[in-house]
Amino acid sequence: MDEPLVDHIRERYLKTLDRINAAATRSGRPAGSVRLVVVTKSQPLEVVRAAITAGATILGENYPEEAVKKIFTLTGSIVEWHMIGHVQSRKSNLVAANFSLLHSLDSLKLAGRLNKDLVESGRKLPVLLEVNVSGEESKFGFPGWNEQTWTDLLPLFKQIIEFPKLVIRGLMTMPPFFTEPDDVRPYFQKLKRFQKFLCARLSQAEWSELSMGTSADFVAAVEEGATIVRVGQAILGPRPGLRQYD
Numbered sequence: 001m002d003e004p005l006v007d008h009i010r011e012r013y014l015k016t017l018d019r020i021n022a023a024a025t026r027s028g029r030p031a032g033s034v035r036l037v038v039v040t041k042s043q044p045l046e047v048v049r050a051a052i053t054a055g056a057t058i059l060g061e062n063y064p065e066e067a068v069k070k071i072f073t074l075t076g077s078i079v080e081w082h083m084i085g086h087v088q089s090r091k092s093n094l095v096a097a098n099f100s101l102l103h104s105l106d107s108l109k110l111a112g113r114l115n116k117d118l119v120e121s122g123r124k125l126p127v128l129l130e131v132n133v134s135g136e137e138s139k140f141g142f143p144g145w146n147e148q149t150w151t152d153l154l155p156l157f158k159q160i161i162e163f164p165k166l167v168i169r170g171l172m173t174m175p176p177f178f179t180e181p182d183d184v185r186p187y188f189q190k191l192k193r194f195q196k197f198l199c200a201r202l203s204q205a206e207w208s209e210l211s212m213g214t215s216a217d218f219v220a221a222v223e224e225g226a227t228i229v230r231v232g233q234a235i236l237g238p239r240p241g242l243r244q245y246d
Contacts, residue, residue: 002050009047010054012235013038016218020229023222034222037082039214039232041066042239045073051236052077060084060103060230064094071098084172084211084230086140089113097121103172103211103230106130106140111160118165125165128172128211129157133190139174147190150197157198161205170209170227171195181217188212188224195225 013036021031037060040048048059048070057078061067062085071081080100087095087102089110095102096117105111105127118125132141142153161168171194175187191212199207213221215234222229233239 002046005047005050006053009050009056009235013051013054013056016231016235019219020222023219027223027225034226035228037084037211037228037230038235039084039230040070040236041085041232043232043236045070047236048074052079056235058082060232062086064091064098068094068098093117096123096125100126101169102127103228104128104130104140105160105166106142108156108159111163111166115163115165123165124167126167126169128170128209129160129168130172130174131191131194133173133187133194134176136176141173144173144190144194147193150194154201157202157205161202168205168207170207170211171198172211172228174214175212175217177216181220184217185220185224188221188226192225 017036020034020036024034025031035058037058038051038056039060040051041062058080060082064083064087067081067083081098082101082103083095083099084103086104086106087110092110092113096114102125114125130141131144132139133144135145144150160166171191173187173191175184178184191210195207195210209227210225211228211230212226213229215231218229218231
C-alpha cells in the first residue's frame with residue numbers, strides 16, 4: 001500500500017467531511033446527517049484501495065462494467081457501492097446485482113428492466129429519480145426544469161413507484177457547472193422545491209434523499225438541502241479525461 005497516497009487522500013477526505021458537517025450545521029441540521037460518496041470513476045485500483053484505507057465508506061461509479069470489475073477485485077472491503085451515472089437498460093442487470101443505491105434512474109424503461117432483474121435475483125434496490133433541472137440537452141433525467149409541467153410527471157412517477165422491487169428514496173440532479181458555487185444554488189433550490197411537491201402528491205413513496213453537489217459546489221448543495229454529495233477530484237485528485245467538476 002502506498003502510505004503517502006493514503007495519507008494524502010485521508011487528509012482531503014477528512015477536510016471534505018469537516019466542510020460538509022459545517023455546512024449542515026449552518027443549515028440547521030446535525031453534523032453527520034449528510035452522506036459523502038467518494039467518486040472513484042476512472043480511478044485505478046490502487047487509488048480506490050487507498051481511498052478505502054483512508055476511511056471512505058461509500059464509493060460512487062459511473063460505468064457499470066468498470067465498477068463491477070472493481071467490486072469483484074476488492075471483495076472483502078466493507079464499503080457501499082453506489083451507481084451514480086447514466087445506466088443503459090441493457091446493463092441494468094449489473095446494477096441490480098451489485099449496488100446498494102442507484103442515484104440515476106431516469107426512465108420508465110430502465111425502471112422496468114431493473115424490476116425484472118431484481119425479481120429474478122430476489123433483491124430490492126433503493127433508487128433515486130434523476131431530474132434535469134436546467135433543461136440542458138447534455139444532461140440525463142426526467143424533465144424538471146419547468147415548474148409549470150411538474151404535474152405532467154406524476155402519472156409516470158406513479159408507475160415507477162408501483163414496481164415492487166424498486167424502493168424510491170428521493171431525487172438526484174446534476175446542474176450546470178459554474179465557476180462560482182453560489183451561481184448553482186437556484187438549481188439546488190429547484191430540486192428541493194420539487195421534492196416538497198412530490199412529498200405532497202405522492203406520499204406513498206419516500207422522498208427524503210437529495211443527491212446533489214460535486215467537488216465544485218458540495219458546500220452550497222448541503223446548505224440548500226442535500227443529504228448526499230458526490231465528491232471525486234477534491235478527494236482523489238484529477239484524472240485524465242474527467243471534467244473539472246466530476
